[in-house]
Amino acid sequence: MMKKSANTGKWPAAVFLAVLTALWELSVRSGWVDAYTLPAPSSVIRVLFSELPGLRSHIWITLQEAGIGFLAAIGFSIALALLMDFVPMVKKGLYPILVLSQTVPIIVLAPLFGMWFGFGMLPKIVIVMLVCFFPIIVSLLDGLEAADPDELHLIEGMGAGQLQQFRWVKFPGALVNLFSGIRIAATYSIMGAVIGEWLGGTGGLGVYMLRVRHSFALDKMFAAILIVVVLSIAVFKGIDLIQRMLMPWAVSKEK
């Protein structure tokens, strides 16, 4: 049987990306697109390296905000999911409110955050939490709901209470779901921190982007965007790695 392994799947994406980048570079070089409207990839890369020393402190600030907010979102989601699973009334009451929280446009709330929370790390962490917690908690709740009823009956028969059912059957069974939620949230965490920085502050990639845009340096802005992309992918892959280490059986199941 011919086995088309997952590895050959990477080439089409790489080729496509390369072609796209080449087209982009050509359209700016030829003058079809103005450099101050859309900078060429070559100048973005060049400027990325020249700006890197100055960018380091900004990157570190953004990473801190994203990291803390992301971890806080995980902790908060797990705790809340626990509560909602134990007490069905809470689930019924809270679930629609959780959905509501995602429908409020953050960009509109943004100026208010400055008034309420000031300009330290707190408002950025709050925004990262807002953006990250929803996919985590929804996936986790789904996973908890899908607990194997046979396993549950089994340990219930052995005399397991609600907490024990949660610890031995429900939560372990929901781990795969939890990780898929965490993966989604991770890719948004960096972006969330950047949005938070647009509200104001003293440093971070978002602050950097606003300043270089005001100085008409779009190539620097794109360099910052590129960093956000790279960081988000790195976080995504990192979560993947952690999942492989913690749950190798889940990975083999996918294959």
Next chain:
Amino acid sequence: MKKMKMKMKMKKLSIAALFLILTATLALAGCQPKDAVEAGDGAQGPSAELEKVTVVLDWVPNTNHTGLYVAQDLGFYEEAGLDVEIIQPAEGGSASLIAAGQGEFGISYQEEITYARTAAEPLPVKAIAAIIQHNTSGFASPVEKGIVTPKDFEGKKYGGWGSPAEVAMLSGLMAKEGADFDKLEMVDLGALDFFAATKSHVDFTWIYYGWDGIAAEVNNVPINFILLQDFEENLDFYTPVIIAKEELLSARPELAKKFLAATTKGYEYAMENPEEAVKSLLKAAPEVDEAIAVASQNYLADQYQAEAPQWGVMDLEIWTNYAGWMFENGLIESELEAEEAFTNDFLPKK
């Protein structure tokens, strides 16, 4: 059987790991935000005797703010016993933020203060210094468009941010020149800058000459610039201005005086040594374009104080005239009590 044992072991491990993350998170979340929310993410230590002050800008750091950065960099604030942190907020002026107590002093505009004080729920903020004596903003367009006076707005497209003030200004100016306002198309540009906007979307926009105008000079893009006050005297208003909450001014007047004295020194230094002063700005915000900043600083050196007896003083007439114009044009619903909107009391006595 072995597989089952492995599965159970890994499950235990992953649960343990996750609960570890949970506790670590709660611990972190517990201690991190508190530090950050206290005024300033900066150093503690030797600044323990200095009074902590937060200044909220109106937008990204630029040459309108140079005096502040000079005072910070050259130690004028420290000499006055102040530890000043300068914050960049979202676009639009700091009136709400200062009113909410998110900073002791802010950068705003005469227009914003006029709106803020005549709103249904007025904000208790006041202007305490004018950074630039005369309005240096106006309508700019590439020379090819041939827009030299407001009469030429007819048949053109204006790109702005959709505020009633723009409508009032444009219709007012055009009416004065006998032009038909209905023949002007107005478009919302969001955050698009002057060059990109006038290249392919609109014919002219409203700019600060000190930044976009200078950028045009630096980049050899010839433009036509219409100064607002050349066509309507009431539009020679103060922008930007330094503001503070009324509560702060009555509770801590010495702080305001110290702050403005040091800030005055900063702007005076910038007036005498523009090329040195701009370095303080660039040190704090290296993302700012150096070429534009230096040229802009040289331009503003004569604009900060202009012909006024000292930097920062404001004239009641300027406040009354503009507020009157705004009221006549239906931009504000109640009249401004101009004497209450600003004060020169905290500027150093010269």
